[in-house]
Amino acid sequence: xxxxVQSGAEVKxxxxxxxxxxxxxxxxxxxxxxxxVRQMPGKGLEWxxxxxxxxxxxxxxxxxxxQVTISADKSISTAYLQWSSLKASDTAMYYCxxxxxxxxxxxxxxxxxxxxx
Amino acid sequence: xxxMTQSPSTLSASVGDRVTITCRASQSISSWLAWxxxxxxxxxxxxIYKASSLESGVPSRFSGSxxxxxxxLTISSLQPDxxxxxxxxxxxxxxxxxxxxxxxxxxx
Numbered sequence: 001x002x003x004x005v006q007s008g009a010e011v012k013x014x015x016x017x018x019x020x021x022x023x024x025x026x027x028x029x030x031x032x033x034x035x036x037v038r039q040m041p042g043k044g045l046e047w048x049x050x051x052x053x054x055x056x057x058x059x060x061x062x063x064x065x066x067q068v069t070i071s072a073d074k075s076i077s078t079a080y081l082q083w084s085s086l087k088a089s090d091t092a093m094y095y096c097x098x099x100x101x102x103x104x105x106x107x108x109x110x111x112x113x114x115x116x117x
Numbered sequence: 118x119x120x121m122t123q124s125p126s127t128l129s130a131s132v133g134d135r136v137t138i139t140c141r142a143s144q145s146i147s148s149w150l151a152w153x154x155x156x157x158x159x160x161x162x163x164x165i166y167k168a169s170s171l172e173s174g175v176p177s178r179f180s181g182s183x184x185x186x187x188x189x190l191t192i193s194s195l196q197p198d199x200x201x202x203x204x205x206x207x208x209x210x211x212x213x214x215x216x217x218x219x220x221x222x223x224x225x
Contacts, residue, residue, distance in 0.1 A: 035214065037161075045153075045161065045204055047214040059212050062118065095160055102166035103151030103208055110160055 004108035019082035022096030029077035030054035033099035123217040140205035
């Protein structure tokens with residue numbers, strides 16, 4: 001079974017750093033792009049960026065370029081999304097998903113990030 | 118950048134109704150469009166890919182059509198499990214994967 005399992009919920013203070021993870025299993029992790037999607041409370045889906053774990057080629061949405069860093073460690077089949085200095089406006093659910101010719105499928109269960117002083 | 122719009126933003130319907138949601142792209146995306154269903158507290162689920170192809174395991178009451186800039190998702194006979202929010206997404210290039218704003222289907 002193809003599966004993406006994300007790290008658990010995080011509560012952070014403004015200005016802190018954070019790295020969340022997405023571990024793939026059941027398929028060749030290096031052969032598919034992984035995307036990250038933000039969903040702010042009560043809002044829609046926003047594509048943040050994608051990474052190809054095979055060679056770490058990374059593409060960012062202009063809205064998120066410079067705001068986050070996407071990386072991957074193919075040796076442990078894990079993709080990451082990180083912030084160097086969180087803001088309250090980063091409070092959201094973050095999903096990873098595998099990109100295929102069909103779109104994003106499957107999706108991880110989501111990681112809730114709460115940033116509050 | 119390609120922008121996606123959906124209409125309506127909210128749709129109230131009854132079990133058994135035929136439901137149609139429209140998605141428009143700001144420029145041609147050929148058939149590179151996917152539809153997702155999201156229920157509260159859950160991750161989105163892929164329903165339709167390449168505008169009209171049904172993802173494996175998805176009930177046949179869901180169908181998609183369109184190409185270029187205008188697309189539709191149709192639920193032929195709405196079931197209780199179908200009350201959710203639906204998003205379209207374009208995947209025309211590997212530099213942007215824009216989602217539409219979503220259509221919430223709720224109970225009339």
